[in-house]
Amino acid sequence: MLKLIHLPAFEDNYIWMLADTECGVALAVDPGDAQPVEAKLHEQQWQLGCILITHHHPDHTGGVAALAKRYHPQIIAPDDPRIGYASQRVEDGETVDIDKLQVQAQVLAVPGHTLSHVAYHLNEWLFCGDTLFSLGCGRLFEGTPTQMLSSLDSIRALSTTTLICAAHEYTLANARFALSVDPDNTDLQNRYAAVMRCRHEGLPSLPVTLGSEICCNPFLRVDAPAVQAWCAQHEPQPQTRIDRFALLRQAKDHFRG
Ligand SMILES: [Zn+2]
Numbered sequence: 001m002l003k004l005i006h007l008p009a010f011e012d013n014y015i016w017m018l019a020d021t022e023c024g025v026a027l028a029v030d031p032g033d034a035q036p037v038e039a040k041l042h043e044q045q046w047q048l049g050c051i052l053i054t055h056h057h058p059d060h061t062g063g064v065a066a067l068a069k070r071y072h073p074q075i076i077a078p079d080d081p082r083i084g085y086a087s088q089r090v091e092d093g094e095t096v097d098i099d100k101l102q103v104q105a106q107v108l109a110v111p112g113h114t115l116s117h118v119a120y121h122l123n124e125w126l127f128c129g130d131t132l133f134s135l136g137c138g139r140l141f142e143g144t145p146t147q148m149l150s151s152l153d154s155i156r157a158l159s160t161t162t163l164i165c166a167a168h169e170y171t172l173a174n175a176r177f178a179l180s181v182d183p184d185n186t187d188l189q190n191r192y193a194a195v196m197r198c199r200h201e202g203l204p205s206l207p208v209t210l211g212s213e214i215c216c217n218p219f220l221r222v223d224a225p226a227v228q229a230w231c232a233q234h235e236p237q238p239q240t241r242i243d244r245f246a247l248l249r250q251a252k253d254h255f256r257g
Helices: 034-044 064-071 145-156 171-181 186-200 210-216 225-234 241-253
Strands: 002-009 013-020 025-029 047-052 074-078 088-090 095-098 103-109 118-122 125-129 163-166
Touching (some): 002 034, 013 034, 013 125, 013 163, 025 034, 034 047, 074 095, 103 145, 145 210, 145 241, 163 210, 171 225, 186 210, 225 241
Parallel strands (some): 025 047, 047 074, 125 163
Antiparallel strands (some): 013 025, 118 125
16 A cells, blocks of 8 residues: 655655555655655655656756665656666656566656656556646746647546646646636636645645646646637637647746736
């Protein structure tokens, strides 16, 4: 039985961990900082069996060197020379064995935020780094709108019960933009109210089901009539779904809500 744990790091990152509590072995996803991971392992007397890395940004990889040195875990990463310490490089469609936790993860290439970004689908959880956030998506630092939309489409095709474990707590700010695009969406209004309550209590807004995101997240709803109407208002030329995605992403980049 695996247990999901979130460790807050920096301003608004989450380092996700999965622990096999019977065997006392855990994995960590995108440990940008070694300290909270070490503290958790020490507190629970767990070993670190594996590290999963989604992309090269320092807030996702900064703790890898220290953890590698101390625990010698299996380290799984996309094939990108900007990511060091990997013991295994993975690509789209691959299934990786995580022997120490006796589980497997499916790898999805999700370029857009960065070109080599991957997501890991492990049992009911999706560790998607900075690709999909609750009610938002990652900024396009390296990829094109076409690539990012195709990445989001491949996530959208997973089971609606999949639990989205994004790497940042951006949900409230994302909700304000989402509501500006899709104000009459009652699922979104309810999600916003629920997230407000969570955050007031200091609880994370994640993980969230993919089903909820499909109902609420404008970046997964470029084909929804309300989102199409918003796009048509902002750009009267006829638009493809890629144009609509690009328009939304651009508007979010400049949104001050
Ligand atoms: Zn990033």
